[in-house]
Amino acid sequence: MKIYLLAAALFVTSLSMGQAFTGKGDQKFQVGLSTQENATGINATYDYGVGQNISFGISTIYALGVDDDLDADFGERADVRLRFNANIGNVMNIDDMFDLYPGLSFGTKNFGGHLGARYFFSDGFGVYAEAQVPFAKYDTANLTPEEELNNQFNFNFGMSFNL
Numbered sequence: 001m002k003i004y005l006l007a008a009a010l011f012v013t014s015l016s017m018g019q020a021f022t023g024k025g026d027q028k029f030q031v032g033l034s035t036q037e038n039a040t041g042i043n044a045t046y047d048y049g050v051g052q053n054i055s056f057g058i059s060t061i062y063a064l065g066v067d068d069d070l071d072a073d074f075g076e077r078a079d080v081r082l083r084f085n086a087n088i089g090n091v092m093n094i095d096d097m098f099d100l101y102p103g104l105s106f107g108t109k110n111f112g113g114h115l116g117a118r119y120f121f122s123d124g125f126g127v128y129a130e131a132q133v134p135f136a137k138y139d140t141a142n143l144t145p146e147e148e149l150n151n152q153f154n155f156n157f158g159m160s161f162n163l
Contacts (some may be wrong), residue, residue, distance in 0.1 A: 023040060030043075064077075078150070137159050
């Protein structure tokens, strides 16, 4: 079910969203809703362009709404990730305001990947959608539901800003 939701969201995103990744020196800030099993929260990212199609950045997620039967502390609710993006919107030549960016992230809980898309309605404001998945979890034991927070598939969407 999550795969179908992701595919539909990325399809809609590709039709209705946009970008404006300008390469070296480009700066993006995004803030939005993060959804995952047993929790919803807030996601914020900052990306800085270091090349024509490459950016580095940081991402944070904090699970605000955790299911009532979980007893998650701050360390289980929060995650910080360093990230690398390959901004390929201009390579695909769909629209000048559209950016598709696959990437990798190194977080406090795992090494993972993400696939995102953003569309800018003006020079400064747009929307984004991003799916994140862990490739390798640092703790390989059987994780409790609390330990799975931010250590599993999650989907983020919200507002994107050019700085």
